[in-house]
Amino acid sequence: MRGQAIAAVRPRVVIVGAGFGGLEAARALAGAAVEVVVIDAKNHHTFQPLLYQVATAALSPAAIAWPIRHLLKTQANARVLMSRVVAVDPTAHQVLTEAGPVAYDQLVIATGATHSYFGHDSWEAFAPGLKTIEDALEIRRRILSAFERAELAGDDGAAPELTTFVVVGGGPTGVELAGAIGEIARDALKSEFRHIDPAAARIVLVEAGPRILPTFSEALAADAARRLARYGVDVRTRAKVVDVDASGVTLEDGRIDAATVLWAAGVRAGALTADLPGQHDRAGRAQVAADLSLPGHPEIFVIGDAAALASPDGRPVPGIAPAAKQMGAYVGRLIARRLSGRSPPPAFRYRHAGDLATIGRGAAVVRLGAIQLTGLPGWLFWGFIHVYFLIGLRARFFVALDWLWSYVTYHRGARLITGA
Amino acid sequence: MRGQAIAAVRPRVVIVGAGFGGLEAARALAGAAVEVVVIDAKNHHTFQPLLYQVATAALSPAAIAWPIRHLLKTQANARVLMSRVVAVDPTAHQVLTEAGPVAYDQLVIATGATHSYFGHDSWEAFAPGLKTIEDALEIRRRILSAFERAELAGDDGAAPELTTFVVVGGGPTGVELAGAIGEIARDALKSEFRHIDPAAARIVLVEAGPRILPTFSEALAADAARRLARYGVDVRTRAKVVDVDASGVTLEDGRIDAATVLWAAGVRAGALTADLPGQHDRAGRAQVAADLSLPGHPEIFVIGDAAALASPDGRPVPGIAPAAKQMGAYVGRLIARRLSGRSPPPAFRYRHAGDLATIGRGAAVVRLGAIQLTGLPGWLFWGFIHVYFLIGLRARFFVALDWLWSYVTYHRGARLITGA
Incomplete structure (x- = not known):
């Protein structure tokens, strides 16, 4: 494990x-006849597509996260180290972790992305993003606490900013968060407050571009916007955020006072990726060659959200789970072939399966090639796909049961305010 | 809600x-024709008897904690305020919360107990206790991180103190924690590490008195000690802790180097109770009259772990859930009768149903009057009783399923290291 x-x-x-x-x-x-060392700062793999359900009190963290070493338990050639990698030394062929250096013969950087505040890092404290279990618990704490604070303020007259929620960013995560906050306000908290009506909460989805869900077709995006409006979400497109502070957001054309602001507007690669040699795109992602290696460093690969790569048709490979998985599988195969002296595989080709986003109870938008689904059929398909891709029988069974229970009762199973 | x-x-x-x-x-x-205001610093009621299962990665927090306002949703005369009560003003008849004063006509103090380090508050940072969901997550983090750190240190030679766990206090919580750490080490982590053997972890249960489980019969305590030993737990009785620091504990007759020390040795009432007028016992609990009121303040009641009360036979009412529930029901009834002009009920009488403690997979000790159960029968009874007393169909169903799954697979469902 050490440099020596x-x-x-x-x-x-x-x-x-x-x-x-x-x-x-x-x-x-x-x-392969290799020693695989997986290094991660966390002890768990997180199923990020369902992280918004932890943030909105529907699922517990353990329903969508599993110990990495448990997932690799039966892979005899793999070991797992829980430590943060702080630097890559391409010359010495080693990564520097908080627990010491680890030498490599082949290196795969798969560190994903973090939130981007487009140069306004001070906004992060007021508008947390959603990338980790800790992020999700913080967002859950803020959403649930807002209603508690409003109830406490109840006697002192209206405090509408306490139950105003602004979600910045109209991609799938923003749409899902806004829709789920609507469900909390309308359904889950019903009849539980005496001073406030949670259903009167104001939820604003702010998108700088001309429409939400820009990677989806216009028809699907329009369907999603209609349903969000029906669920009480105020969708504002062409609305550019110019400031975020402790009491709300300032848009180019106005101000929204809100105790809770959530950020789903942009991502960038982490510092480790940004420090790699070679070219980077504006989001700090490393430009990789057709075999996902770093130009000039055939022994270093960058995959997933940390990599910038265009498909042959010029469109960038999107930062979604299926793309990361395809890249991971490709690089693993390439390294196995290389180290056993076989010829390398042909250049990586991303195969886009489709796009999915859920809006709320009984509604999702799905595009799979020529097939488009909306409403309940879309939602059922969305649920089936996500349960299918969860890891292990237990997670599938428990998440499916949790969803069934929530669907029948309108409740949410993890409405805890924990932490500071 | 406010003073006015x-x-x-x-x-x-x-x-x-x-x-x-x-x-x-x-x-x-x-x-009753009253206005009930329930004030709690947390948004959730915690099922404390199963908190050790959250601390040992078997259950998620949401499996054993529920929003207080959800539990009181259908009680029209009750409202819930989430705020911390910082003081009681018996003269002005109000409690002071962080959100302002709240006037009362009748007051019930049910703030429970916190850990007691017997005057050594500096030990708390090195040896956390288990009273809240946050405590449980912190203990889970420490237990799981210890194995991760040992694996990281693996190449540098043995680091036995990293996988040494000391539990201080041989009551039910200490026994349950020690047994569950044994299960983690032997079963849940099996085959997942490459440098260390988790089953070689050393678990020491330290008790100052002559035997563990002092409230149980000698035979049951001996059975528990035997089973703990079989599970690899080193039970040390008559072992008094004289110091706790970052690297272990010092006993009167020796030293144990341990990265993880957990505290289950003593409790005391919180500051709010200690500040109440009147007499207090050594643990800071308020001495109450036979009707659970504070002498000289018939409108103030203290119940549960915050109250000091002896049964007519001279034995103190124990600090366990059934006692707290009986006291709560009594005081509620008394207040309802008083405010409707009816005669007060006879003095509170505690009815002891029994004692239960689980040791680990397939073993518990149970005493119900003349009936004593050990081993598998005890464990099945323990599991049944705890599922029965969980709140709501959902929690019962999910916890029972979680336990069944864990029993069959030897896995634990919530092995996440989260937080700082």
């Missing part, structure tokens, strides 16, 4: 990050 | 704390 241990008999593949991409890369190396 | 609102038509009963006692008191007032 570089003279291992089997070549060592170090994978930094155990998200969708890193985990898939590790698994693709299961049969 | 004292002129309410219905008398107001303020209940501070929504644990077993406070919640029961609120419910006992459901039919």
Whole structure:
């Protein structure tokens, strides 16, 4: 594990990050004569597509996150180190972790993305984003606390800013958060307050572009916007945020006082990726070659949200789970072939399966090639796909049961305010 | 709600704390012509008897905690305020919360207990206790992180103190924690580490008295000690802790180096109770009259772990959930009768149903009057009783399923390291 241990008999593949991409890369190396070392600052792999359900009190963290070493338990050539990687030293062929250096023969950077505030990092304290379990618990705390504070203020007259929620960013995460806050306000909290009517909460979805869900078709985006409006979400497009502070957001054309502001507007690669040699795009992602390696460093690969790559048709490979998984599988296969002396596979090709976003109870938008689904059929398909892709029988069974219970009762199972 | 609102038509009963006692008191007032105000610093009621299962990664917090206002949703005369009560003003008949003063006509203090370090408050940072969901998550973090750190240190030679766990206090909580850490080490983490053998972890249960489980019979305590030993727990009785620091504990007759020390040795009433007028016992509990009121203040009641009361036979009413519930129900009934002009009920009498403690997979000790159960029968009874007393169909169903799954697979469902 340490720098001195570089003279291992089997070549060592170090994978930094155990998200969708890193985990898939590790698994693709299961049969190879290599030593796989997976390093992650967390002990768990997070199923990010359902993180918004933790943030909105529908699911517990453990329903969508699993210990990385449990997932790789049966892969004899893999070991897992829980530590933060602070730097890559391409010359010395080692990564520096908080627990010391780890030498590599082949390196896979799969550290994903973090929130981007477009140069306004001070906004983060007022408008948290949603990338980790901790983020989700913080957002859950803010949403539920807002209603509690409004109830406390009840006797002192209206305090509408306490039950005003602004979600910045009209992509799938923003749409899902806004829709779920609507469900909390209308359904889950019904009849539980004496001074306020949670259903009167104001939810504003702010999008700088001309429409929400820009990666979806115009028809699907319009359907989503209509349904959000029906659920009480005020959708504001062409609305550019110019400031965020403790009491709300300032748009180019006005101000919204809100105790709770959530950020789903932009992502950028983390510092580790930004520090890699070579070219980067504006979001700090590393420009990779057609085989996902870093130009000039055939032994370093960057995959998933940390990589910038255009498909042959010029469109960028999107920052979604299926893309990360395909990249991980590709790189794992490539390394296995390379280290066993076989010819490399042809250039990576991203295959886009489709786009999904859920809006709320009984409504989602789905595009799968020529097929488009909305409303209940879309929602059922969305639910089925997400349960299918959860890891392990237990998670599938428990999440499906949780959803069934919530659908029948309108309740949410994890309405806890924890932490500071 | 504010001080000015004292002129309410219905008398107001303020209940501070929504644990077993406070919640029961609120419910006992459901039919009374009063205004019930339940104030708690948390938004949730915690099922404390299963908190050790959250601390040992078996259950998620939401499986054993529910929003207080959800539990009181259908009780029309009750409202819930989430705020911390910082002081009681018996003269002005109001409690001071962080959100302002709240006037009362009748007051029920049900704030429970916190950990006691017997004057060594500096030990708390090194040896957290287990009273809240946050405590449980902190303990979970420490237990799971210890194994991760040991794995990281693996190449540098043995670091036995990293996988040494000391539990101080041989009551039910200490026994349950020690047994569950044994299960984690032997079963849940099996085959997941490459450098260390989790099953070689050292678990020491330290008890100052002559035996563990002092409230149980000698035979049951001996059975528990035997089973703990079989599960690899080193039980040390007559072992007095003289110091706790970042690297372990010092006993009167020796030193144990341990990265993880947990505290289950003593409790004391919180500051609010200690500041009440009147007599207090050594643990800061308020001495109450036979009707659970504060002598000289017939309008103030103290119940549950905050109250010191002896049964007619001289034995103190124990600090367990059934006692708190009985006290809550009694006080609710008493207040309802008093405010409707009826005669007060006879003095409170505690009825002891029994004692239960689980040791680990397939073993518990149970005493119900003349009946004593150990081993698997005890464990099945323990599980049944705890599922039965959980609140709501959902919690019962999910916890029972979680346990069944864990029993069959030997896994634990919530092995997440979260927080700082």
